[in-house]
Amino acid sequence: xxxxxxxxxxxxxxxxxxxxxxxVIGENSSGGAENDSVSILNNVNLFNIYSLREIxxxxxxxxxxxxxYIFNKIIFKDxxxxxxxxxxxxxxxxxxxFFYLTLKKKLSGNKIENSSLLLxxxxxxxxxYLRSSTFWGLEEIIGVFFFVLSLFFYEKSNSNKNFSxxxxxxxxxxxxxxxxxxxxxxLIFYCYEFFNFNKIFDKKNILIFxxxxxxxxxxxxxxxxxxxxxxxxxxxQRGLSISLVNLPFILSILFIYFVPTMLLNxxxxxxxxxxxxxxxxxxxxxxxxxxxxxxxxxLITIGGGVLTKIIYLFNLNKFFLSLILSIFSxxxxxxxxxxxxxxILILFSLITLVFSTIDIVFQxxxxxxxxxxxxxxxxxxxxxxKKIFNYIYFSVSYYTIFLIGSYFYYNL
Numbered sequence: 001x002x003x004x005x006x007x008x009x010x011x012x013x014x015x016x017x018x019x020x021x022x023x024v025i026g027e028n029s030s031g032g033a034e035n036d037s038v039s040i041l042n043n044v045n046l047f048n049i050y051s052l053r054e055i056x057x058x059x060x061x062x063x064x065x066x067x068x069y070i071f072n073k074i075i076f077k078d079x080x081x082x083x084x085x086x087x088x089x090x091x092x093x094x095x096x097x098f099f100y101l102t103l104k105k106k107l108s109g110n111k112i113e114n115s116s117l118l119l120x121x122x123x124x125x126x127x128x129y130l131r132s133s134t135f136w137g138l139e140e141i142i143g144v145f146f147f148v149l150s151l152f153f154y155e156k157s158n159s160n161k162n163f164s165x166x167x168x169x170x171x172x173x174x175x176x177x178x179x180x181x182x183x184x185x186x187l188i189f190y191c192y193e194f195f196n197f198n199k200i201f202d203k204k205n206i207l208i209f210x211x212x213x214x215x216x217x218x219x220x221x222x223x224x225x226x227x228x229x230x231x232x233x234x235x236x237q238r239g240l241s242i243s244l245v246n247l248p249f250i251l252s253i254l255f256i257y258f259v260p261t262m263l264l265n266x267x268x269x270x271x272x273x274x275x276x277x278x279x280x281x282x283x284x285x286x287x288x289x290x291x292x293x294x295x296x297x298x299l300i301t302i303g304g305g306v307l308t309k310i311i312y313l314f315n316l317n318k319f320f321l322s323l324i325l326s327i328f329s330x331x332x333x334x335x336x337x338x339x340x341x342x343x344i345l346i347l348f349s350l351i352t353l354v355f356s357t358i359d360i361v362f363q364x365x366x367x368x369x370x371x372x373x374x375x376x377x378x379x380x381x382x383x384x385x386k387k388i389f390n391y392i393y394f395s396v397s398y399y400t401i402f403l404i405g406s407y408f409y410y411n412l
Contacts, residue, residue: 005113008115008118009118011119012118015122015125016125019092019131022131023085023134026136027132027135027407028132028135028136028410028411029406029410030128031406031409033132033133033135037136037137040136040137040139042059042061044079044081044084046060047066047069047073048078057226057232057233058232060232061233062231062234063230063231063234064179065177065179065181065218066222067142068139068143068179072087075087081137085135088137088142089134091134091141091144091145092130092134094148095124095130095141095145095148096121098148099148100118103375104117105155105159106155106376107379107383107388111385112385116392120392123396126396126399126400127367127368127403128402130144130368131403139179140179140180143180146176146179147172147176147372149172150169150173150186150190151372151377153165153168153169154190154193163204163207166190166194167208169194170208170211170215171215173187174215175215177216178218181229182354182365184354185347185353185354187212188350189343189350191212192346194208244293245293245299246355246361247329247356248293248294248325248326248330249308249329250352250361250366251329251333251352252305252328252329253363253366254336254370255307255332256305256402257367257370257374258332260395261378263387263390263391264383264387264391265335275335279334279338282334283330286329286333287327287329287331288326289326290325294322294326295319299318299321304361305362305363306402306406307324308325309409336348343377351366371399
């Protein structure tokens with residue numbers, strides 16, 4: 001037993017060391033971090049020169065709400081690049097810390113040793129997008145932090161049914177949306193979870209409604225002065241409308257993060273094959289629909305996620321790209337519906353719906369929030385301890401390969 005505890009702590013130390021090393025060398029494993037930092041510094045300059053009421057939003061280079069800049073402006077009088085990186089480092093530490101606390105509460109009945117929980121929590125530091133966003137002072141980290149914080153209070157409210165934890169959960173979720181409006185799926189999910197739909201005018205429902213209204217007044221203010229859901233520059237460059245062709249791309253990206261869960265759902269490879277044979281009609285029909293959807297659409301060569309990039313590396317034509325993506329996304333859709341409980345289906349349905357309105361789908365929109373959500377919502381006290389151990393070690397290897405592959409893809 002002492003041997004595996006030592007290995008766990010050693011792996012945690014290696015992951016944290018790799019994070020520090022990535023900071024020192026200015027790692028860019030997400031591809032666009034270095035270029036995005038130019039826009040970040042432009043926005044920082046606006047907040048340094050103007051007060052919040054006077055900011056010329058027509059030259060604000062972002063699609064997101066400005067919580068990141070407001071927070072840094074409160075902390076620092078004049079914001080510099082080093083301050084952005086410093087605050088993001090602290091946010092990353094707190095993401096790791098609250099992720100660990102949430103998993104500890106979630107798996108309190110599984111007799112999972114502390115070192116194993118630390119190891120599972122530390123995997124979030126292998127996320128290419130969390131790492132690059134931290135090292136290059138990008139906006140996303142503050143949103144990921146409040147995302148984790150909301151799940152922390154959500155798990156606390158589930159364990160003790162304390163109404164104050166639900167309010168804190170909604171506050172954290174509202175701050176998540178204030179960092180990036182595409183996180184609106186989180187507020188919708190929590191409203192579904194907390195509202196008493198059998199008694200609409202219940203006192204608790206009324207309190208939740210007014211709390212949400214107060215928490216989201218800043219967001220409504222920005223929508224009002226922008227005359228839309230996006231800043232003026234982003235409105236000129238991008239539109240918001242449902243794009244069905246995004247569905248298979250989103251599902252194929254989500255599939256990447258759900259691969260380790262197959263260790264918990266299937267006994268072995270033969271069990272997986274057995275599932276595919278049993279559900280082959282549903283898999284075929286969903287894959288066929290996605291194939292038609294992708295093949296007869298105009299594809300954008302950027303974005304699309306890791307699976308799309310791998311396909312492009314082999315220079316496959318549009319038909320084979322459409323075929324491979326449709327098979328993966330179709331199979332994953334059936335897998336998701338067969339093995340995951342209602343609340344997970346609702347959350348990821350909301351995620352898919354929200355991000356299907358975006359013109360170009362990027363992997364970074366789902367990383368690391370998908371990994372975090374899966375582990376907090378999917379793992380349970382009923383999961384066998386041995387399976388969780390196997391899941392943790394496989395996940396460490398899997399996400400390490402994912403990080404290394406991402407780094408070399410963008411730096412070679």
